[in-house]
Amino acid sequence: MNATIIIDKDFQIARVDDRLFGSFVEHLGRCVYTGIFEPEHETADENGFRSDVIDLVNALRVPIIRYPGGNFVSAYNWEDGIGPVEERPTRLDLAWRTLEPNTFGLNEFMKWSKRVHADPLMTVNLGTLGIDNARNMVEYCNLEKGTYWSDLRRTHGIEKPHNIRTWCLGNEMDGPWQIGHKTPMEYGRLARETGKAMKLVDPSIELVTCGSSKYIMPTFPQWEVETLEHTYDIADYISMHNYYGNWDGNTSEYLALNVEVEDFIHTVKAACDYVKAKKRSSKTMMICFDEWNIWFHNKQEDKKLMSQEILPTATPLLEEYYTHEDALLVGALLISLLKNADRVKIACIAQLVNVIAPIIAEKGGKAWRQTIYFPFQHVSLYGRGIALEPMVSSPTYESDRFGPVPYVESIAVLSEERKELVVFAVNRNLEEPIDLHVELRSGNFRTVIDHQVMTANTLKDTNSCEGEIIRPVHSKKHAADERGITVSLPKASWNMIRLGSCKQ
Structure with a gap:
């Protein structure tokens, strides 16, 4: 055959943005605790970061990492994770019904991201919080000194600003499962006003507005059109999320799912361009596909677990063990992202460690590479160019x-x-x-x-x-x-x- x-070489789609090979760290399951952060591990450094995991992440050359969620962020107060660790509160995370000790927070993540040479894609809470919390966070992270929040950061031992460039305006706000779920108008107006305040603090930042959380959402693509009516002028990207699985055990159908990805991308592009034309705008909205991966192997078991009692910190959740056929689909999905490099500028495989991830870190044990690690590594290392x-x-x-x-x-x-x-x-x-x-x-x-x-x-x-x-x-x-x-x-x-x- x-x-x-x-x-x-003259038939060019676009220069590939390095951020197409990003990933995602959420306070979920064992992604943070016993994943990237395990002070008792034999490879842990002075910050409690697992060096064996850092080595595997560095080998992927991940340029940008989304944090701290995900569903987690929609009821999260970033202030709980700053300052002296012994003074931080333990909270109930409503998204995953888990105890969150807050021993790993914003400044710990920024230290860790430097160890893996990645920029942050920071997400603000637009579920239970809003404008004031978000603009305070930008002030804490990006201003050098002379204001309440920037000076507070300096008292926490961080003299130089983090200078976080790219920010997500909430997460999956069209999803009924989301804490603080909103209608398109509610979200659009809140995102616009929040983004406006954030850019008044630091005009250099980029903003990602929430698109539909799934291709099959009944509101898709009307959600994109209605929210962009409000956010088009303030945002630089619109997000896409989707996960895939071989629910029917049909490999041939499963390996064709990247066709659906490309249809999804094309529809989002069309919605963006419709609003662009309607507003007579000269700006082209780019796409941030900041959650994508395969997720189906243990989904039903995880739902049963979370429907019971409150879970302890670092309870194993969403730990998929990927097969060879999963790696083939991940390869096809990466090819689809490259084929749309003219509009998809940022993408994040979700997640990075333990939770639907290319890397597994055994608690107290070794870290190792799943099947999907290798096609992602190939494309990250050698897919940069035109x-x-x-x-x-x-x-x-x-x-x-x-x-x-x-x-x-x-x-x-x-x-x-x-x-x-x-x-x-x-x-x-x-x-x-x-x-x-x-x-x-x-x-x-x-x-x-x-x-x-x-x-x-x-x-x-x-x-x-x-x-x-x-x-x-x-x-x-x-x-x-x-x-x-x-x-x-x-x-x-x-x-x-x-x-x-x-x-x-």
């Missing part, structure tokens, strides 16, 4: 939801810095390998620097603390001709092909 991707419009010709299969779906999902990214062309590809064919011919219409990239391929014995294979059995390996199954390169994509595989100039 054969497929072709035609690549021309995304090129993919012209893929591939055999197809029939999907009940999406009609004909190509077996090969692929895109190319041109890295001028490294002087290489990188092709990412998923072979959705569960039975046969496919020979992918990379036809080069311009450029001299005819040397295979590396072909990394990830396969498994079965689609349900997983990694564990006993061993990372599913990981990429180097493949030499490729050949060059006068028109380009042909590489063999094994059945049900994730692939990264790095091409360099033959002059090298």
Whole structure:
């Protein structure tokens, strides 16, 4: 079976924003406590941060991390997590019905984010709080000195401002499950006035307004249109959230879900552009896809657990153990993000550690990489550059939801810095390998620097603390001709092909 991707370096989508490879840390389950923060762990540094987790995060080169939620933020007061630790209150987190000790808060997160070389994507509470709380937070974080909140920060031992650039105006405010759920008008007006006050404190910041929390929300995309009527002039991005799962056990349908992602993105773009035209605005609203991942394996068990008594701190919640087929879909979703790099400028895989995450950190034990870690790492390390419009010709299969779906999902990214062309590809064919011919219409990239391929014995294979059995390996199954390169994509595989100039 054969497929072709035609690549021309002049057919450019956009330069990829590095923040497309962001992630998310929420006070949920074991993401913070025993995840990134475990003072008793043998690898913990002087701040209580797990160094083994930091090493795995640094290997991903995550440029931006959303914090502190998520559903958690909509009943959270950031002031509970600053100042002397021994004076901080223990609160009941209403989102996840868990005790929150507040031993890890804003300043601890900022110290940790520096250790992993990531900028914060800070979220303010627009559920139970609002304008005053948000503008005070910006003053605490971003002003150097001379005001109440900036001077308070200095008494906490943080002399220099954090200079947080990008802020989310609440979280999933269209969701009935959200603490402080609002109508489009309620949210739009509050977000506009909150954003206005925040930018009066620091005019340099960027703001993300809440879009629909799911593709299937009954209010989508009307929520986007109505809220943007209020927030278009003050916000710089609109958020997208969505999670995916193989609920029916149908792998072929599951691996086609990135088609839905692209439809979601295109609809949000259309809603934004409608409001732009209606307002006669010269600004183009960009997209912040700040929650995306696979979440379904243990969802029902988590609901049962949270419906009972109040849970202790660091109760395991949303701990998905990802399979090989999950890694294939994550690869396809990453390709879809790159294909929309002209409008999707920020994206956050949710979450980073333990909670629906690429990294698992055993309490008191070792940290290890899940299957989805590897395609994310490949794209984060080698997907930075200029995304090129993919012209893929591939055999197809029939999907009940999406009609004909190509077996090969692929895109190319041109890295001028490294002087290489990188092709990412998923072979959705569960039975046969496919020979992918990379036809080069311009450029001299005819040397295979590396072909990394990830396969498994079965689609349900997983990694564990006993061993990372599913990981990429180097493949030499490729050949060059006068028109380009042909590489063999094994059945049900994730692939990264790095091409360099033959002059090298």
